[in-house]
Amino acid sequence: MASRSLGVLWGFPIVFLFHLKVIICLCALWWKKCAGTRCRLLFGMDEPLTILHVDMDAFYASVEVRDAPELAGLPVAVGGRSDSRGVIAAASYEARAFGVRSAMPTSIAERLCPDLVLLAPSFEKYTRVSRTIMEIFRRYTPIVEPLSLDEAFLDVSGCERLHGDAIEIGRAIRRDILKETSLIASIGVAPTKFLAKLASDLDKPDGFRVIQRDEIRTVLDPLAVDKIFGVGRSTAKRLGSLGVHTIGQLASLEREDVVERFGSLGAWIHDLAHGIDPRRVTPRRPEKSHGMERTYAEDIEDRELLKRHLYEYCEEVSFALRERGLQGKTISVKARFSNFKTITRSKTMDRHTNLGARIYATARELFERVPPGALRLLGVQITTLEDVRTAHQGSLFGEPDLPTSEPSAAKPFEPGEPLRASKGTKEQRLMRAMKGADKLRKKYGKRILAPGALVDREKG
Amino acid sequence: MKILCNREQLREGLSIVSSVIPSKSTRPAIENVCLVATENALELVGTDLEVAIRYRIDDVKVAETGTLLVSARVANDFVRDLTEETVTIDSTSGNCVITSGGDHAELVTVDSDEFPVVARFQDENSFPILAGTFSKQVSRTVFAAAREPGRYAMHGVLIEVEDSQLRLVATDGRRLAVTNTLLDCPEGTSKRSIVPTKGLQPFTRILTDPMARVRIAFDEAQFALKTDNAEIFARLIDGEFPKYSQVVPPEGACKVELDASLLISKLRLVSTVTSADARAVRLAFAEDHLQIVAKAAGRGEATAQMVANYQGKDVDIVFNPDFLIDGLKQCESDTVHFEFTDRTSPGKFQLGQGYIYVVMPITIDA
Numbered sequence: 001m002a003s004r005s006l007g008v009l010w011g012f013p014i015v016f017l018f019h020l021k022v023i024i025c026l027c028a029l030w031w032k033k034c035a036g037t038r039c040r041l042l043f044g045m046d047e048p049l050t051i052l053h054v055d056m057d058a059f060y061a062s063v064e065v066r067d068a069p070e071l072a073g074l075p076v077a078v079g080g081r082s083d084s085r086g087v088i089a090a091a092s093y094e095a096r097a098f099g100v101r102s103a104m105p106t107s108i109a110e111r112l113c114p115d116l117v118l119l120a121p122s123f124e125k126y127t128r129v130s131r132t133i134m135e136i137f138r139r140y141t142p143i144v145e146p147l148s149l150d151e152a153f154l155d156v157s158g159c160e161r162l163h164g165d166a167i168e169i170g171r172a173i174r175r176d177i178l179k180e181t182s183l184i185a186s187i188g189v190a191p192t193k194f195l196a197k198l199a200s201d202l203d204k205p206d207g208f209r210v211i212q213r214d215e216i217r218t219v220l221d222p223l224a225v226d227k228i229f230g231v232g233r234s235t236a237k238r239l240g241s242l243g244v245h246t247i248g249q250l251a252s253l254e255r256e257d258v259v260e261r262f263g264s265l266g267a268w269i270h271d272l273a274h275g276i277d278p279r280r281v282t283p284r285r286p287e288k289s290h291g292m293e294r295t296y297a298e299d300i301e302d303r304e305l306l307k308r309h310l311y312e313y314c315e316e317v318s319f320a321l322r323e324r325g326l327q328g329k330t331i332s333v334k335a336r337f338s339n340f341k342t343i344t345r346s347k348t349m350d351r352h353t354n355l356g357a358r359i360y361a362t363a364r365e366l367f368e369r370v371p372p373g374a375l376r377l378l379g380v381q382i383t384t385l386e387d388v389r390t391a392h393q394g395s396l397f398g399e400p401d402l403p404t405s406e407p408s409a410a411k412p413f414e415p416g417e418p419l420r421a422s423k424g425t426k427e428q429r430l431m432r433a434m435k436g437a438d439k440l441r442k443k444y445g446k447r448i449l450a451p452g453a454l455v456d457r458e459k460g
Numbered sequence: 461m462k463i464l465c466n467r468e469q470l471r472e473g474l475s476i477v478s479s480v481i482p483s484k485s486t487r488p489a490i491e492n493v494c495l496v497a498t499e500n501a502l503e504l505v506g507t508d509l510e511v512a513i514r515y516r517i518d519d520v521k522v523a524e525t526g527t528l529l530v531s532a533r534v535a536n537d538f539v540r541d542l543t544e545e546t547v548t549i550d551s552t553s554g555n556c557v558i559t560s561g562g563d564h565a566e567l568v569t570v571d572s573d574e575f576p577v578v579a580r581f582q583d584e585n586s587f588p589i590l591a592g593t594f595s596k597q598v599s600r601t602v603f604a605a606a607r608e609p610g611r612y613a614m615h616g617v618l619i620e621v622e623d624s625q626l627r628l629v630a631t632d633g634r635r636l637a638v639t640n641t642l643l644d645c646p647e648g649t650s651k652r653s654i655v656p657t658k659g660l661q662p663f664t665r666i667l668t669d670p671m672a673r674v675r676i677a678f679d680e681a682q683f684a685l686k687t688d689n690a691e692i693f694a695r696l697i698d699g700e701f702p703k704y705s706q707v708v709p710p711e712g713a714c715k716v717e718l719d720a721s722l723l724i725s726k727l728r729l730v731s732t733v734t735s736a737d738a739r740a741v742r743l744a745f746a747e748d749h750l751q752i753v754a755k756a757a758g759r760g761e762a763t764a765q766m767v768a769n770y771q772g773k774d775v776d777i778v779f780n781p782d783f784l785i786d787g788l789k790q791c792e793s794d795t796v797h798f799e800f801t802d803r804t805s806p807g808k809f810q811l812g813q814g815y816i817y818v819v820m821p822i823t824i825d826a
Contacts, residue, residue: 391740393780394820395633396806397702 049166049212050157051281053188053196054137054173057205059150060090063129064119066182075100076117082107084297085376089121093205124445126150129181136176140169145281153193155281167210174208192277194229195219201227216275221248228272230265238262247273287326292316293379299338301374310367311360311454313380318356319446321382322438325389327352328382331359333366336377345369352386355430357451461497461526462550465517467542467560470502473515474536476690477506480513480662481532489574493532495549495556497525502549505578506532511659512578513666514691529570530556538565579693581686586677587645589626591687592670597628598660600639600815603786605657606632613699616654619683621645626676629704630657635783636704637790640814651678654701659694666690708818709808712799716745716770720791726764727788730754731781733762740822741784744776754781777803778822784809787817 056062060078065071075095080086088109091100098113110116130149137144140163143155156169163169170187177185186207188199195216199209202219211219225247226236238261244250250258251273258266271277292313300306310333321327332346345366353359363380437449477493485491485508494505502520506513528551535558539547544561551557556567598617606614611633618629626643629636663685667674677684684693730741730752744751750768755761777800788796792812800807800821809817 389824391738391778391822391824393634393822394804394806396631396636396704396707396818396820397633 048157049189049191049210050155051190051193051196052154052156052166052170052173053190053193053200054133054152054154054170054177055186055188055197055200055204056133056150056177057184057186058090058092058096059183060121060126061092061095061119062183063126065092067125071117074117075113075115076119077106077109078119078121079106079109080120081118081297082110085295129183132181133177133183133185136173136180139176140173143281143283145283153196153281170208170210192275193279193281194272194277195275197229198223198227213275217248217251220251220273220275221246223247225250225269225273228269230269230272235262235265235269287324287385289381289383289385290317290320290324290326290328291332291379291381293334293377293381295336295377296375299374299376300378301372303372306375306378307364307367308454309378310363310380311356311451313378314360314363315356315451315454316446317380317382318354318359319438319441321354321385322434325387326385327354327388328359329353329384329386330382331362331366332381332383333363333370334377334379334381335367335370335375338374338376340376342377343370348384352384352390353427354388355427355434357430358427461495461528462523462548462552463497463502464521464523464546464548465502466519467539467545467547469517469519470547471539471542473502473504473517474532474539476662476665477504477513477515478532478536479665480508480511481506482508483533489529489570490576491532492529492570492575493535494527494529494572494575494578496527497522499525505575507576507578509576510656510695511662512693513662514578514580515666516689518689524552526551527572528556529572529575530567534565534567538567579682579684581675581684581691581693582677582679583675583686586675586684586686587621587626587643587649588673588675589643590670591667591672591674593641594674594676594685595664595667595670597626597639597641598664600790600812601628601630601637602657602660603630603790604632604635604637604817605630607657608632611699611702613654613697613701616656616697616701617660618652618654618701618704619678620653621649621651621678624649629701631702631704633702634780634820635787636707636818637787638704638708638816638818639812653678653683654697654699655683655694656697663692663694666692707806708816709799709801709806712805712808713801714745714770714772714775715797715799716750716768717795717797718750718768719766720788720794720796722766723796724785724788726752726766727781727785730762730764733760734781735759739780739782740778741781742776742778744774745770745772746774747771775803777807779807779819780822783819787811787819790815790817 061076064078065076073094075098076092077088077095077100078090079088082105086106088100088102088104088106090102091109095113095116100109100113100116106118110118126149133150134144134146134152137152137154141154141156141159145153147153156163156166159169163172166189170189174185174187177183184206186200186204188196188201188209188211190196190199190211191213195211199211200207203209223246225231225239225244226233228247231239239245239250244253250269253270255267255270258270260266262269294309294313329352330346330348332344334342334344336342347362347366349362359380359382440448474493481493482491490507490509496503496505497520499522500518500520502517502522504515504517538558542560542563544563547558547560549556549558551569554569556569558565558567601617605617614632620627621643624643624645624647625640627638627640629638631637666687672687675686682693682695684691727741731739731754733756734740734754735756738756740754742753744753745768748767748770750766750770752764752766753761787809790811792815797810798807803821804823806818806820809819811817
């Protein structure tokens with residue numbers, strides 16, 4: 001009796017719910033287009049299988065091998081030369097078999113693998129390939145969070161009707177990447193970011209791994225604790241001293257105990273050990289800083305030469321800022337002496353800028369505060385970034401730190417007077433000039449234009 | 461010294477002089493008020509080394525002349541709460557004894573030699589002006605002076621005499637207030653001084669009667685004002701005031717008359733949605749009306765409409781509403797005349813006779 005009336009009660013809602021679901025999905029699709037990340041809220045916290053982690057296999061090395069097929073099968077690494085204290089940026093799987101790892105000094109890598117084919121990195125090429133890959137991702141979902149040139153998180157919730165479920169999308173992406181770049185990607189599909197990243201790593205290279213919600217425990221339990229994001233060498237050691245070596249052991253501990261021992265990190269790693277990861281895929285993580293630093297093949301003591309390098313970095317950084325439509329306010333200069341003593345000096349400017357000359361003006365000031373001595377590393381970084389389109393309160397008297405020979409921008413032109421091409425402050429005019437210069441740089445390469453102060457060296 | 465004076469007059473004098481006396485100083489002597497009893501008057505002197513005030517009480521019975529230094533804060537607080545009609549101050553015993561009816565305080569005095577020398581107002585080279593006129597010029601401008609650290613000279617009000625005009629100018633680099641009034645001075649007189657904003661406040665404090673005739677004087681190092689019973693001196697800012705006359709727009713392409721109080725209320729209304737770090741409202745003028753729009757990311761949007769006798773093509777300009785309201789509050793007539801040229805050039809408000817307020821708009825680069 002009761003069950004029959006329940007059946008009647010349920011019949012209508014099921015039909016109704018089905019229609020509702022279609023409507024919600026359509027709404028979601030539309031909403032996704034305009035709003036992105038909000039979509040997952042619609043589906044609540046049951047965390048469907050929608051997150052992909054795509055990681056290119058030995059990216060730099062694979063790109064090099066692709067462009068020089070005769071290297072296929074050889075242990076290849078991309079990095080700086082050992083005689084200039086270089087480090088390995090990427091190693092092919094053949095090289096990895098010898099124990100060569102990225103971030104390893106090249107001298108050690110060559111000792112491990114005497115036949116190592118060492119190639120100089122060409123980042124412009126990798127950036128180009130990276131762009132193609134990111135474009136492929138965006139064909140399937142707007143929610144792409146790049147982690148580096150060759151790695152990204154994707155959230156495909158709401159895209160199922162267009163491209164199929166997450167697994168189908170993952171396979172399609174892998175196929176597209178192979179077809180369009182001849183490179184191989186490893187993909188992990190899971191309900192959370194942590195699990196997706198773990199999954200892509202499990203079957204590497206050429207991996208495609210899905211972790212369903214119900215197999216979390218079987219996958220996680222046997223893994224070493226240091227697979228958890230946030231568990232580094234020291235935390236792993238401390239966990240090890242408690243007899244905790246696998247994720248399963250960590251998960252079986254009481255949450256309170258872990259929090260007591262490890263603080264907020266404890267809560268975080270305990271959650272991850274249970275597959276709980278509230279982080280969303282955020283397509284536009286606001287950038288917080290931009291910088292450039294170089295370790296020199298030989299320590300440099302010549303202040304003039306160092307300043308030139310610094311200017312060069314400032315130009316590079318300013319170009320990167322302009323490309324991203326950003327400007328920054330705080331400049332830091334970092335210097336490492338021969339004895340590895342490292343110092344940084346920073347200063348916040350009166351206003352935001354993305355002009356190389358302005359950044360250098362402050363960086364040089366900071367560099368003057370670096371004591372003399374041979375440097376093995378010099379770099380510049382700019383922080384306190386904002387969008388260039390941020391509204392600015394105009395100034396009546398122009399900027400005090402950038403005097404202009406022209407009347408200030410605030411001064412209106414006389415009625416009837418023709419508008420001069422040079423209207424605006426010195427800074428505004430420089431900005432306009434930079435727009436043109438950047439176009440040239442994009443078309444002919446960054447080396448096509450350089451400030452006069454750097455030109456001689458470029459020739460020599 | 462030994463004197464008898466009216467309690468209310470003493471209270472008023474101490475309160476005015478104390479307004480400049482610092483409560484804590486690296487030079488402790490100036491934390492005191494200096495009382496000077498002459499044949500027929502008591503003078504109260506206080507200074508923070510930037511501003512100095514002499515305040516004279518005439519209606520005093522002096523039994524014994526003399527000078528004494530006593531803590532300004534304690535004397536001020538004690539005298540303020542006295543209730544009897546008269547007060548006697550007696551330092552013949554060495555301490556400062558203040559007596560009023562049955563109330564009595566014996567305060568420790570400080571050696572008066574440690575007190576800095578405060579100048580006397582020189583009548584020659586000074587110019588007469590109505591007290592009310594001068595304080596109005598100050599309140600017309602002082603709000604526009606800079607408060608945040610930055611260009612030092614902008615932390616003061618420029619006071620200058622030129623072509624028989626007294627002109628006060630204040631700016632923080634983003635808005636500028638200029639006011640002019642006639643000054644009775646010999647032809648060809650030209651004076652110029654920058655008075656710290658903080659130093660100008662006590663000036664208006666001693667100008668209690670707007671119809672009183674006072675005198676102002678320009679000195680190389682200070683600006684001074686004298687009333688019937690008080691003299692005040694402010695040390696000048698030694699700096700270069702921005703060339704303000706260059707930034708006052710001659711005549712804008714767009715001109716409009718607006719109801720000043722209505723504009724203030726509409727600006728307040730709309731700016732409620734803006735956030736503290738992004739204060740901006742868009743004034744969009746179209747034939748016969750003005751639309752005021754404010755938007756803030758993550759908050760929302762607000763719009764207000766008002767009638768405006770605007771003629772011409774649709775134009776808009778963005779301002780910080782606080783800057784506009786600051787100026788409009790000073791507007792002396794019902795309607796304000798506003799003109800501007802384009803969205804990157806300053807807007808000019810005519811707020812009264814000889815009173816101009818210029819505000820730089822907010823622009824979006826790129």
